[in-house]
Amino acid sequence: MSAPAILPGELDRGAERAILHRQLERTWATPAGFWGALTTVDHKTIGLRYIVTAFGFLALGGVLALAMRWQLARPESRVLSADLYNQAFTVHGANMMFLFAVPVMEAMAVYLVPLMIGTRNIAFPRLNAFSYWIYLFGGILLWAAFALQIGPDVGWFAYVPLSGPQYSSGKRADIWAQMITFTEIAALAIAVEIVVTVFKQRAPGMSLDRIPLFVWGALVTSFLVMLAMPAIMIASTSLILDRLVGTHFFNPTEGGDVLLWQHLFWFFGHPEVYIIFLPATGMVSSMLPTFARRPVFGYLPLVLSIVAIGILSFGLWVHHMFTTGLPRLGESFFTASSMAIAVPAGVQIFCWLATLWDGRPVWRTPLLFIAAFIVTFVLGGLTGVMVASVPLDLQVHDTYFVVAHFHYVLIGGAVFPLLGAIYYWYPKMTGRMLSERLGRWVVGLIFVGFHLTFFPMHFLGLQGMPRRVYTYQPEMGWGAANLFVSLSSILLAAGFALFFLDVIRSARRGPVAGDNPWDASTLEWATTSPPPPYNFARIPVVTSANPLWSEREALPVVTGLRVDRREIVISSVSDATPQARESSPRDSIWPLVTAVAASVMLIASIFTPWAVVWGAIPVAAALIGWFWPKGLPEDEA
Amino acid sequence: MRAGRRLAIGVGLGLGLGGCSGSQSALDAHGAQASALRDLMGLFTVVCGTVWLLVLLALAVAVWRRRASGREPAEPGATSERRLGIVVGVAVALTVLTITGLTFASYRTTRGLTGIADEGVTIRLRGYQWWWEATYQDQAPERVFRTANELRIPVGRPVRVELAGVDVIHSFWVPSLAGKQDIIPGRQNEITLKAERPGIYRGQCAEFCGLQHAHMAFLVIAELPENYEAWRSAQLRAAEPPADPEAARGRDVFLAKSCKACHAIRGTPAGGVLGPDLTHVASRETIAAGLLPTTRGSLAAWVADPQTVKPGSKMPLVPLDADELRAVSAYLASLK
Amino acid sequence: MRERVAIDLAHLPLHGRSTASPTWWGTLAFMLLEGSGFALAIAVYLYLLSNAPEWPIGAPAPDLGPGIALTALLLASLVPNHLVARWAAKDDIRRTRIGLLVMCALGVAPCILRIFEFRALNVSWDDNAYGSILWLLLGLHTTHLLTDLGDTIVLTALMFTRHGRNRRRFGDVEDNAVYWDFVVLAWLPIFACIYGVPRL
Ligand code: HEA
Ligand code: HEA
Ligand code: CUA
Numbered sequence A: 001m002s003a004p005a006i007l008p009g010e011l012d013r014g015a016e017r018a019i020l021h022r023q024l025e026r027t028w029a030t031p032a033g034f035w036g037a038l039t040t041v042d043h044k045t046i047g048l049r050y051i052v053t054a055f056g057f058l059a060l061g062g063v064l065a066l067a068m069r070w071q072l073a074r075p076e077s078r079v080l081s082a083d084l085y086n087q088a089f090t091v092h093g094a095n096m097m098f099l100f101a102v103p104v105m106e107a108m109a110v111y112l113v114p115l116m117i118g119t120r121n122i123a124f125p126r127l128n129a130f131s132y133w134i135y136l137f138g139g140i141l142l143w144a145a146f147a148l149q150i151g152p153d154v155g156w157f158a159y160v161p162l163s164g165p166q167y168s169s170g171k172r173a174d175i176w177a178q179m180i181t182f183t184e185i186a187a188l189a190i191a192v193e194i195v196v197t198v199f200k201q202r203a204p205g206m207s208l209d210r211i212p213l214f215v216w217g218a219l220v221t222s223f224l225v226m227l228a229m230p231a232i233m234i235a236s237t238s239l240i241l242d243r244l245v246g247t248h249f250f251n252p253t254e255g256g257d258v259l260l261w262q263h264l265f266w267f268f269g270h271p272e273v274y275i276i277f278l279p280a281t282g283m284v285s286s287m288l289p290t291f292a293r294r295p296v297f298g299y300l301p302l303v304l305s306i307v308a309i310g311i312l313s314f315g316l317w318v319h320h321m322f323t324t325g326l327p328r329l330g331e332s333f334f335t336a337s338s339m340a341i342a343v344p345a346g347v348q349i350f351c352w353l354a355t356l357w358d359g360r361p362v363w364r365t366p367l368l369f370i371a372a373f374i375v376t377f378v379l380g381g382l383t384g385v386m387v388a389s390v391p392l393d394l395q396v397h398d399t400y401f402v403v404a405h406f407h408y409v410l411i412g413g414a415v416f417p418l419l420g421a422i423y424y425w426y427p428k429m430t431g432r433m434l435s436e437r438l439g440r441w442v443v444g445l446i447f448v449g450f451h452l453t454f455f456p457m458h459f460l461g462l463q464g465m466p467r468r469v470y471t472y473q474p475e476m477g478w479g480a481a482n483l484f485v486s487l488s489s490i491l492l493a494a495g496f497a498l499f500f501l502d503v504i505r506s507a508r509r510g511p512v513a514g515d516n517p518w519d520a521s522t523l524e525w526a527t528t529s530p531p532p533p534y535n536f537a538r539i540p541v542v543t544s545a546n547p548l549w550s551e552r553e554a555l556p557v558v559t560g561l562r563v564d565r566r567e568i569v570i571s572s573v574s575d576a577t578p579q580a581r582e583s584s585p586r587d588s589i590w591p592l593v594t595a596v597a598a599s600v601m602l603i604a605s606i607f608t609p610w611a612v613v614w615g616a617i618p619v620a621a622a623l624i625g626w627f628w629p630k631g632l633p634e635d636e637a
Numbered sequence B: 001m002r003a004g005r006r007l008a009i010g011v012g013l014g015l016g017l018g019g020c021s022g023s024q025s026a027l028d029a030h031g032a033q034a035s036a037l038r039d040l041m042g043l044f045t046v047v048c049g050t051v052w053l054l055v056l057l058a059l060a061v062a063v064w065r066r067r068a069s070g071r072e073p074a075e076p077g078a079t080s081e082r083r084l085g086i087v088v089g090v091a092v093a094l095t096v097l098t099i100t101g102l103t104f105a106s107y108r109t110t111r112g113l114t115g116i117a118d119e120g121v122t123i124r125l126r127g128y129q130w131w132w133e134a135t136y137q138d139q140a141p142e143r144v145f146r147t148a149n150e151l152r153i154p155v156g157r158p159v160r161v162e163l164a165g166v167d168v169i170h171s172f173w174v175p176s177l178a179g180k181q182d183i184i185p186g187r188q189n190e191i192t193l194k195a196e197r198p199g200i201y202r203g204q205c206a207e208f209c210g211l212q213h214a215h216m217a218f219l220v221i222a223e224l225p226e227n228y229e230a231w232r233s234a235q236l237r238a239a240e241p242p243a244d245p246e247a248a249r250g251r252d253v254f255l256a257k258s259c260k261a262c263h264a265i266r267g268t269p270a271g272g273v274l275g276p277d278l279t280h281v282a283s284r285e286t287i288a289a290g291l292l293p294t295t296r297g298s299l300a301a302w303v304a305d306p307q308t309v310k311p312g313s314k315m316p317l318v319p320l321d322a323d324e325l326r327a328v329s330a331y332l333a334s335l336k
Numbered sequence C: 001m002r003e004r005v006a007i008d009l010a011h012l013p014l015h016g017r018s019t020a021s022p023t024w025w026g027t028l029a030f031m032l033l034e035g036s037g038f039a040l041a042i043a044v045y046l047y048l049l050s051n052a053p054e055w056p057i058g059a060p061a062p063d064l065g066p067g068i069a070l071t072a073l074l075l076a077s078l079v080p081n082h083l084v085a086r087w088a089a090k091d092d093i094r095r096t097r098i099g100l101l102v103m104c105a106l107g108v109a110p111c112i113l114r115i116f117e118f119r120a121l122n123v124s125w126d127d128n129a130y131g132s133i134l135w136l137l138l139g140l141h142t143t144h145l146l147t148d149l150g151d152t153i154v155l156t157a158l159m160f161t162r163h164g165r166n167r168r169r170f171g172d173v174e175d176n177a178v179y180w181d182f183v184v185l186a187w188l189p190i191f192a193c194i195y196g197v198p199r200l
């Protein structure tokens, strides 16, 4: 390709830093104020917003969990009615999975991936802004419905026929299904952005074997999202069609099938749990070297096990359906494939242990969370191996044993690393440190509170307590354990409350962090805390897997990028050789407009199919506004 | 397997359970299936527990081995990398071995579960929102009868339970006897129960099925074969005509009100099928799917206001005045 | 952190095409996720089929006429589609404009045929599960036809404005052509399901 016309003076030709920063600031900064807040496409602002919103949903879902625990603390208690309880666990589960766990992991990727790979913004920044708005509206939809007491009450996997037209009247199941549509659109958008960002925007020299492990986790997760989420889109669409226009996908008397729903749901639902888990392992792999004071042991095996888990995760959905009476031999295959996941999971655990073993651990809060993670996740993974056994699952399926399993892996396996990650990257995001003293309390309370809350659930399950029961009779003998669990959950909640307190307090009053407070090795620490709108004044050049450790004196960087337009470097997929200087879009209100139009259409379509027809018009108009060129420098080629 | 069982019991005791936690517990096994599953559970617990402890040990040693020495990150040495590589490799190999063994053990148990021969007692069980209907099958049509929320089975004989769905998905689960099996509309499932000793085993619907999923329990009463046969013949008989005038009045009320639209009482014109067969309702331990013990008082309370006792239940409140209620409950209590 | 300048990128183009373009990869990613949607919808079709005692359920197999016409049209449209892509790659504005107009027409025509296709299914979505999945498959593909048609029309309009003479727009035309290929190719397995399988 021929060299294009260059307008000299607008290029960074080794300009003085202060001048360079001023020019870049002018090009990249989002104007302050309300309008700026609505139009921004800065991945850091959006990522942070996403993270804060997701934690808001965690707090809401957690409060709901406390309400459930209050109800379950004593037999035949009347704190929540049956109807309210059924809404509570459905909204708790759906909220935690679709509004907290998946989005928060993607949000961390939205914030961190561009910084870790050394670029200035995520690919398709406007899509990113759109994704956040859609996610927010979907979350509001679910919680508004719950506040109005028309929240879904069919469980987070909404099995038909209970959620079908005959047995779930009103709009409750439709709200569940449409909330799915919202969150899946949001997640799919981010997945596409992450894949393209990682493939094409890595800093020069960041070949595949130098990609930070968190980025690998985010990349594989994005592929899982793209391959698994269409399943639930098909499922929830079919459900809405069954309910709204009388199709018969799930109606056995007209050739439909009840188990079809379960196959579709779990074909998505199983990868879903690794969509939550893989980024968390990536966080562990990326944080651990900093505190073990040595590069991670087994980079290649770690990458391979992330990929292996990703691939295997599509071959085990049936382990959620062992009691449905599928052929036993086929089910045994799914036992084997489920247990096979223990191998890549084990590889990761062993590599982390080896890293710690050979390192010189520095005991800071993130490392405490990693230790808590290993203890807890391994236990949860092992109970996973237990429920993967067909015959054992016949006993423990749909009991509190499974509830224990999945809270161990979700909270122990994903939330612990996430909280560690917040302690770790908070200084980068805000410029201030979280409190180390409070941090230790947070780890302690959450760790102890967690185990006291969830460990006894294993026994409750074995003693015959099914899940999703709003109450139980005194003579069942589950009262004492339930009371203990409920009291312990207060301890757990206190830990979370303290965490929130620390986060809120430190935003103003925490000690100033500096660029690289932990002396970490990856690129996000090469820029200021918080990073400027353009992330890096000059894009770094990567020479090793731990660039900041191997380039102690001075970081190699590139020059020659334009400063009058938002410009990023496009590089090749495998070895990241620079290919082009591409522009990155400016702020725009259109993503928000499109999201509003799409939300109106989706919510109205719960009530009439015609909403899809008429609603498509404003959506199309907004999209044209979005993509129509505005004659800005970004449009030059 | 003997050793496995002793192990399981040992583990259970060690955890302070001792397998005596009431009549609805997977650890309190009284059936062939449940015992096999409990043994397998013991095996898995021991193996997984050991793996967990080993990981904890490795973690503890790893972090206590040495401490930070200055900020400068270490450059890993080639020999230590190789040594770590070998250890990790061995651990992975052991993992593969362990899961192969566990997969094999669970496959063997699965095969054992399906190998029980059919010996003639066949019950068709249907789950409704939120109660159970059992139909005892027989070659001779006149020996087929319907009952609800309670299964009686003979000790020592395998009982085939055919599970056919009607409304939503339910799941049949008697943990002390066997694992669970879903009841799915449009599909036929079945499960075999075999009780080793007489006793009352509680079961509960395990698949979320709506508002009163929590109150969809039932009892399995395992009896010596002769008692079972006696019970069966009693169930086959039509309801005795009421002996005292109050009960007779109760029957008249029952037949005059809408009750008969949903309930059947053999020997009377009542032949409804939407609710439980009440021919021998008083012979059952509980009513309303395990919610209340069967007494005259509880029957009265139930009929007086089912929607308060079990909110959302598919039985509506049928207005009765105090006298009618007293009479109906007397009648129902007489249906032994 | 201190810096040292290692390379200068001033010589790089201001915009990359095909594999050097994020939009190209973005299009690919969307094709992947939509492709997995199509694959799953087909899986649902086959699953329902495998459960059914008879297939098609309670209806004659769909009439072939409109479906074959539409398939032929779609396959034929690949030729002008590739020509447009080639002209756009050469930044030939005049030919690209003409090609896009043709592609607009070739986008509208299948949509009209599609109406007849729905009629030729011989079954309604609310008759039974067979009807439901047929309408879903056809509906899913129609959505893609319509969105790509909308895309093409807007792009065509754009190429006639002052923004048209821009390498970036030519790149968009190329990406749009790739996407049309996808819409056509995705149709073939669906066509096989709807029309072929009931005749097996
Ligand atoms: C972060 C989420 C997460 C993760 C990581 C996992 C991990 C695993 N899960 Fe879990 N699972 C859930 C979330 C998760 N799960 C949820 C949410 C549900 C319930 C959904 C619902 O019903 O609501 C569920 C339910 C569920 C079921 C269905 C149970 C039922 O409904 O009856 C099964 C069955 O096979 C299962 C298995 C497994 C297995 C084998 C793993 C494996 O990946 C675990 C692998 C890890 C290890 C094994 C530990 C580390 C390894 C070593 C230290 C090596 C040594 C190990 C050995 C020698 C064995 N899970
Ligand atoms: C990541 C996912 C996730 C997380 C984090 C949690 C967290 C918790 N969960 Fe949940 N849970 C699920 C996912 C999750 N859960 C799923 C998928 C289901 C299945 C649903 C279904 O069956 O459909 C489920 C079901 C479930 C049940 C079973 C219900 C039933 O079957 O009847 C129970 C019961 O105890 C429970 C309890 C808890 C508790 C006590 C917590 C605690 O960890 C919560 C602790 C957090 C807090 C208490 C919040 C603290 C916040 C504050 C104190 C406020 C401070 C606020 C500000 C400063 C703004 N959960
Ligand atoms: Cu029936 Cu739960």
Ligand SMILES: [Cu+2]
Binding pocket: A269, A270, A273, A316, A317, A319, A320
């Ligand atoms: Cu799973």
